[in-house]
Amino acid sequence: MFHKILIANRGEIACRVIDTCRQMGVATVAVYSDADANARHVAMADEAVRLGPAPVAESYLKGDAIIQAALDTGAQAVHPGYGFLSENPEFAQALADAGLVFIGPSAEAIRAMGLKDAAKALMEQADVPVVPGYHGADQGDALLAEEAAKIGYPVLIKAVAGGGGKGMRLVENAKDFAQELASARSEAATAFGNSDVLVEKFITNPRHIEIQVFGDTHGNAVHLFERDCSLQRRHQKVIEEAPAPDMPEEVRAAMGKAAVRAAKAIGYAGAGTIEFIVDGSGPLRTDGFWFMEMNTRLQVEHPVTEAITGQDLVEWQLRVANGEPLPKTQDALSINGWAFEARIYAEDAAKGFLPSIGTLTHLTFPSSARADTGVRTGDAITPHYDPMIAKLVVHGPTREVALGKLTTTLSQTEVAGCTTNIGFLRALSQHEGFAKGEVDTGLIARDQDALVAEIPPTAEDWALAAIFMARLDKPAPHQGFSLWTPLKRSLHIQCKDETRVVTIEATGTGGFTVTVDDTTISVFNEATVKLNGRKPACNAVMHGGGVSLFGPRTLHFNAVDLLDRAASEDGGAGGIIAPMPGAIKEVMVVEGQAVAQGDTLLILEAMKMEHRLTAPFDGTVVALNAVAGGQVADGTVLAQIESDAE
Numbered sequence: 001m002f003h004k005i006l007i008a009n010r011g012e013i014a015c016r017v018i019d020t021c022r023q024m025g026v027a028t029v030a031v032y033s034d035a036d037a038n039a040r041h042v043a044m045a046d047e048a049v050r051l052g053p054a055p056v057a058e059s060y061l062k063g064d065a066i067i068q069a070a071l072d073t074g075a076q077a078v079h080p081g082y083g084f085l086s087e088n089p090e091f092a093q094a095l096a097d098a099g100l101v102f103i104g105p106s107a108e109a110i111r112a113m114g115l116k117d118a119a120k121a122l123m124e125q126a127d128v129p130v131v132p133g134y135h136g137a138d139q140g141d142a143l144l145a146e147e148a149a150k151i152g153y154p155v156l157i158k159a160v161a162g163g164g165g166k167g168m169r170l171v172e173n174a175k176d177f178a179q180e181l182a183s184a185r186s187e188a189a190t191a192f193g194n195s196d197v198l199v200e201k202f203i204t205n206p207r208h209i210e211i212q213v214f215g216d217t218h219g220n221a222v223h224l225f226e227r228d229c230s231l232q233r234r235h236q237k238v239i240e241e242a243p244a245p246d247m248p249e250e251v252r253a254a255m256g257k258a259a260v261r262a263a264k265a266i267g268y269a270g271a272g273t274i275e276f277i278v279d280g281s282g283p284l285r286t287d288g289f290w291f292m293e294m295n296t297r298l299q300v301e302h303p304v305t306e307a308i309t310g311q312d313l314v315e316w317q318l319r320v321a322n323g324e325p326l327p328k329t330q331d332a333l334s335i336n337g338w339a340f341e342a343r344i345y346a347e348d349a350a351k352g353f354l355p356s357i358g359t360l361t362h363l364t365f366p367s368s369a370r371a372d373t374g375v376r377t378g379d380a381i382t383p384h385y386d387p388m389i390a391k392l393v394v395h396g397p398t399r400e401v402a403l404g405k406l407t408t409t410l411s412q413t414e415v416a417g418c419t420t421n422i423g424f425l426r427a428l429s430q431h432e433g434f435a436k437g438e439v440d441t442g443l444i445a446r447d448q449d450a451l452v453a454e455i456p457p458t459a460e461d462w463a464l465a466a467i468f469m470a471r472l473d474k475p476a477p478h479q480g481f482s483l484w485t486p487l488k489r490s491l492h493i494q495c496k497d498e499t500r501v502v503t504i505e506a507t508g509t510g511g512f513t514v515t516v517d518d519t520t521i522s523v524f525n526e527a528t529v530k531l532n533g534r535k536p537a538c539n540a541v542m543h544g545g546g547v548s549l550f551g552p553r554t555l556h557f558n559a560v561d562l563l564d565r566a567a568s569e570d571g572g573a574g575g576i577i578a579p580m581p582g583a584i585k586e587v588m589v590v591e592g593q594a595v596a597q598g599d600t601l602l603i604l605e606a607m608k609m610e611h612r613l614t615a616p617f618d619g620t621v622v623a624l625n626a627v628a629g630g631q632v633a634d635g636t637v638l639a640q641i642e643s644d645a646e
Contacts, residue, residue, distance in 0.1 A: 141178065238444065361416050410422055
């Protein structure tokens with residue numbers, strides 16, 4: 001076995017690989033950018049090497065610097081994690097040329113599956129069913145539009161070098177094809193350096209089911225069953241589960257055999273995933289699944305497979321890369337129970353899943369779940385990288401039990417300092433259709449309004465936040481002294497965009513009354529705070545950003561600085577605001593131009609995605625403060641629209 005490996009990645013996957021290496025007695029070398037100098041994966045590794053500034057092109061994508069770091073530290077092999085250089089055949093070949101082992105498949109195998117169009121042709125030869133579509137080399141706009149019409153709408157435009165939903169667009173009709181094609185190409189060029197696309201039929205009521213495969217250098221290949229990844233937003237997975245609900249044994253066997261045929265067709269060695277699109281309009285059928293793509297790496301959602309099989313897939317990767325045969329044969333593998341993984345992101349689900357940034361002032365995960373994370377309390381979620389905070393993984397004997405555990409552990413997960421999708425994940429875990437196993441890739445889009453709906457704070461929520469903000473949450477021998485009048489104070493408290501004046505008055509009996517609007521609540525402080533005689537059904541935590549209430553829902557409260565209110569101007573109702581730091585990709589309007597509600601005004605590129613900023617109403621562009629290529633800060637007023645109704 002290797003005595004030392006370098007991990008060419010960051011965040012939770014780097015930490016995940018280090019965990020297994022520690023158990024195997026393998027030393028680790030981390031690499032980092034300036035933005036990650038104090039990151040968790042750097043602290044966990046035995047050694048760490050700086051690559052360069054924060055942009056990935058100057059750090060995590062510098063293959064030559066990573067190879068030199070491995071050579072300088074005496075590492076024998078390099079684990080790529082996922083993303084970055086994990087599916088780059090030139091990097092894999094350069095490692096081999098330098099005498100280093102790539103903990104993954106060969107450069108030839110990566111090339112064979114790296115471009116979706118070529119991979120589909122190869123799969124057809126291997127008798128693996130593929131989705132009808134156009135995968136040709138001619139990338140002319142007119143030809144692609146013609147092919148889309150032949151296939152029949154709706155169609156999917158997909159970057160041939162893509163992944164993670166980037167460079168992918170669902171097109172419902174011909175009139176939108178040109179705009180969505182341009183957008184997909186632009187995003188693909190930025191993310192992958194390749195703007196080529198393919199066009200394929202969009203399967204109605206589709207399910208996204210993938211098979212985990214593993215091969216070794218001795219000609220062996222097995223599958224470790226399926227994962228259902230149908231719960232997606234913006235073509236990115238949100239909650240994954242294993243096994244897939246309502247999966248007949250004959251369909252599982254057929255998909256598994258097709259996946260193994262696919263792996264053997266390219267002499268695959270290492271961890272890989274064969275992704276299938278499945279007809280979910282009725283019971284699953286042996287003739288109702290089609291190959292989409294192969295990911296020639298470990299997947300983000302691999303922990304659910306580990307949970308139901310009892311296997312450590314990173315350990316398998318290291319053993320295969322070391323030349324050993326697969327640890328298990330197909331007949332020695334079996335499914336035990338059910339597992340779910342929920343991806344916790346720094347994002348605002350109510351605002352179209354807009355990524356969020358900030359410093360994590362409080363971070364706690366329940367001990368009852370596996371939490372794969374690359375951050376700690378005090379770490380920052382920056383605009384430089386993917387905004388994932390953690391993956392929460394639960395396992396139970398049945399789907400019902402495991403799903404109940406998922407809801408509970410999400411309620412016990414505490415994150416403060418930036419907006420997260422935890423409330424959305426909780427709502428999704430309690431979705432009636434999902435609970436029944438009725439899943440498809442359109443579920444979130446259909447029910448998004450209900451899933452992201454926010455319940456405003458109750459009077460008791462405001463009262464509890466005020467008690468903690470006033471430092472009155474612990475019993476004290478005295479609460480202050482006021483001559484002739486009761487001790488009383490008022491606090492201005494904000495939760496999201498809402499502000500309340502909360503009045504606290506001492507009763508003289510060791511308790512208080514708290515008044516919020518027209519509601520008065522009695523508060524007693526014995527061992528714990530009680531509101532009207534009841535212990536709150538949430539956990540209140542004070543941190544650098546204020547007070548947070550964690551439980552069935554998460555609420556964050558801050559004290560309002562009345563003297564600083566003028567600084568919160570947002571440009572007015574017609575102000576187009578930069579929702580996060582980023583670069584202006586394109587400016588679509590000029591001053592004086594008339595615009596209609598929903599028209600795209602600017603495209604902001606941030607956190608590896610393009611964000612279209614649109615007109616809030618019909619009007620005229622009266623001011624423009626953005627130029628293509630320019631960098632902008634969070635909250636910058638980029639344009640001002642004057643309404644036609646004014």
